[in-house]
Amino acid sequence: MSAAVAVGLVIVALVVDLDTGDRVASVVGAVAGVGGVALAAHGLSRPARTGPAAAGSRSVQSGQGIGRAVTGDANHFRGPAPAVPAPASLPPVAPPAGPPVPGERGVAAAGGIGEAVTGDGNEQR
Structure with a gap:
C-alpha cells in the first residue's frame, strides 16, 4: 500500500505543478499521521497479552500439559518422552487461574x- 502511495505521489509531482503536489503530499501525510495515531491508540487500548508469570531460574511452566520436563544438567535419557497425561475426568471444584509459579x-x-526431572546427572536405563 505504501508503495502505491509513493508511486501516486511521484506521478502527481510529475504531472501537476509544484503547489498542487505540495498540497496533495500534505493531505496524504496528514492522513497517514491520523492513521498512525489511530493504530497506536488501538494498540494501547487492547488488554496486554501476558504469558505465564515469571518463574524461578531454570524452571518450566506450561499453560497446558507437559510430557517430560528436564531442568537439571548432564541428564541422559533413552526412549521417547512419556505422553502428556489426559486431563482428570472430574472437573476441579474451583477452576484455577493458571498454573502456579514454580521456584528454581x-x-x-x-x-x-x-x-x-529436576536434578543433575540423572540417567534413564
Whole structure:
C-alpha cells in the first residue's frame, strides 16, 4: 500500500505543478499521521497479552500439559518422552487461574505432567 502511495505521489509531482503536489503530499501525510495515531491508540487500548508469570531460574511452566520436563544438567535419557497425561475426568471444584509459579528448577503445568526431572546427572536405563 505504501508503495502505491509513493508511486501516486511521484506521478502527481510529475504531472501537476509544484503547489498542487505540495498540497496533495500534505493531505496524504496528514492522513497517514491520523492513521498512525489511530493504530497506536488501538494498540494501547487492547488488554496486554501476558504469558505465564515469571518463574524461578531454570524452571518450566506450561499453560497446558507437559510430557517430560528436564531442568537439571548432564541428564541422559533413552526412549521417547512419556505422553502428556489426559486431563482428570472430574472437573476441579474451583477452576484455577493458571498454573502456579514454580521456584528454581521447578515444574508447573495447567495440565498433567508425564515426567519431571529436576536434578543433575540423572540417567534413564
